[in-house]
Amino acid sequence: MKRYILVIIAILITLFFVSSMSYQQQTIVPSLQQVLADKPFEELLSKIEVTYWGQTISVETRGYYHFVEFLIRKATHFVGFGLIGIIIYLLYRKLKLKHAALFAIISTFIIAAIDEFHQTFVPGRTGIFNDVLLDTAGAFTLIILFKVIQLVTKKWMKEISICRS
Numbered sequence: 394m395k396r397y398i399l400v401i402i403a404i405l406i407t408l409f410f411v412s413s414m415s416y417q418q419q420t421i422v423p424s425l426q427q428v429l430a431d432k433p434f435e436e437l438l439s440k441i442e443v444t445y446w447g448q449t450i451s452v453e454t455r456g457y458y459h460f461v462e463f464l465i466r467k468a469t470h471f472v473g474f475g476l477i478g479i480i481i482y483l484l485y486r487k488l489k490l491k492h493a494a495l496f497a498i499i500s501t502f503i504i505a506a507i508d509e510f511h512q513t514f515v516p517g518r519t520g521i522f523n524d525v526l527l528d529t530a531g532a533f534t535l536i537i538l539f540k541v542i543q544l545v546t547k548k549w550m551k552e553i554s555i556c557r558s
Contacts, residue, residue: 397483502532504528
């Protein structure tokens with residue numbers, strides 16, 4: 394149980410420092426320009442438009458590298474908070490909390506909301522409620538996926554032990 398708490402604290406500290414950085418300190422566009430100099434999948438990505446915070450985000454409106462960065466940043470939100478949700482779920486389950494998955498999703502929502510609120514105080518950053526929803530969707534999805542994998546694995550292991558008997 395201690396290890397889950399320590400991991401959660403480490404993640405929250407890391408999240409705080411990352412959220413304290415301005416966009417200019419965080420941008421990966423220069424790296425993308427080097428790594429993706431040939432603009433792979435540009436034609437495919439040019440067909441994608443995302444409406445986000447009332448704005449259309451696309452290769453056409455933002456440019457190739459900024460659009461790829463946008464997709465990476467949002468995927469990082471989704472997966473990162475999904476993993477936070479799983480760790481919180483494991484902690485709550487260890488504590489034998491009834492409805493651990495639900496409370497883990499709610500806890501992740503609260504952490505995401507605090508993170509976005511914190512960003513409103515950082516120059517060059519904005520706290521966006523859509524990111525809180527994206528983070529929570531990541532937690533919901535990854536926790537459910539984790540639980541499904543656990544159930545399938547448990548059933549599969551049970552079948553293997555029956556076959557060996």
